Amino acid sequence: MKIEKVFVLGAGTMGHGIAQVCSQTGLSVKLCDVSKEIVDKAVAAIGKNLSRAISKGKLSEGDKAAALGKIKGVTDIAEATDADMAIEAVLEDIDLKRKMFATLDEVCRPGVILASNTSSQSITEIAASTRRPEQVIGMHFFNPVPVMKLIEIIRGLLTSDETYKTVEDLSVKLGKTPVEVNDYPGFATSRLLLVMLNEAFFACWQGVGTAKDIDTAMKLGMNHPMGPLELADLIGLDVCLNVMNRLYDGFNDSKYRPCPLLKNMVAAGLLGRKTGRGFYTYET
Secondary structure (H helix, E strand, C coil), rough: CCCCCEEEECCHHHHHHHHHHHCCCEEEEEEEECCCCHHHHHHHHHHHHHHHHHCCCCCCCCHHHHHCEEEEECCCCCHHHHHCCEEECCCHHHHHHHHHHHHHHCCCCCCEEEEECCCCCCCHHHHHHHCCCEEEEEECCCCCCCCCCCEEEEEEECHHHHHHHHHHHHHHHCCEEEEEEECCCCHHHHHHHHHHHHHHHHHHHHHHCHHHHHHHHHHHHHHHHHHHHHHHHHHHHHHHHHHHHHHHHCCCHHHHHCCCCHHHHHHHCCCCCCHHHCCCCCCC
8 A cells, every 4th residue: 555644643752753754754644632732732843843953954944844734733533534544652551542543443444554653562452453453563663753763663463464564665765764573562672671771770779879870880881872760761750660561461570570669750750851850850
C-alpha cells in the first residue's frame, strides 16, 4: 500500500514529533487528540521546532510553511477514515491502547496498517483488539523524533511480511534507520536501557554515590552523552517504572524488579523534568 495520508493519534511530545517528520517528508498528516487546546499547542510546538531548524540553517521559511501546510489538527478519531496508515502515540497504558486500536479498526479502511509507538507494550496483545492483526505493528520512534535516527519496528505474532515491508520502507522514507525486533517485553531498546537505569537507581538508593557522581562517572568513564539518572529524569520516572513493571511481569524474573527508590519517587510525584523534580531539580 502506498502511504500518502497518515493519521497520528496522540499529540504529545512523541505524537507531534511523528507528525512533524511525516509532514516534512511530504505526507499529509492529521494530528488528533482529545481537545483543540492540546492539538493547537502541539502544532505550535512543531512550528517552534521548524523555526529552530531555520535558525540553524537546516531549513528555509518555505520548507516550514510547506510542512505546516501538510498538518491538520483534529479532535475526532473518525477523521481517520481516509488515512493510508494510523500511528498511535497515546499513553503507555495497555488498556487505553487496546481501546484506541479497536476504534481505529472500526474507522479505518480494510487493509490500512495500524502502528503503535509503544516502547514496551505487547503488539500481539494490542493487535488482538482488532480484526486485522496482520496489519498491526510496532513503530517505536525515539525522543526527540525529528533528531533521533532509529525506528524500532516490532512484529506481533501475526504481523504479515507485507505490513513489515511497508513500514520498513516508510521508515527509510522518513530518513530513519529501522531495526526489526520481535514482540518480547521491552523489545530490544527499552529492555536494555531500563535495566541499566534501574541499576543506577539501586546504586543511588544504596549509597554507592550521589546522583551527580553516578552520572559523571558514566559520562566521563563510559562516554555516555547523558548520565543514567539525568536520562531517567528526561524520560519520566513514571515511564521508567511502567517499563520495569512490564519487564518484571512479562518475564517473571526478579532481576527486573523495580528499585524501591524509583517506586517511592513516583508515588511522591517526583517524575523528573516534567514535574520540576526527580533526581535533580528543574525550573518549570
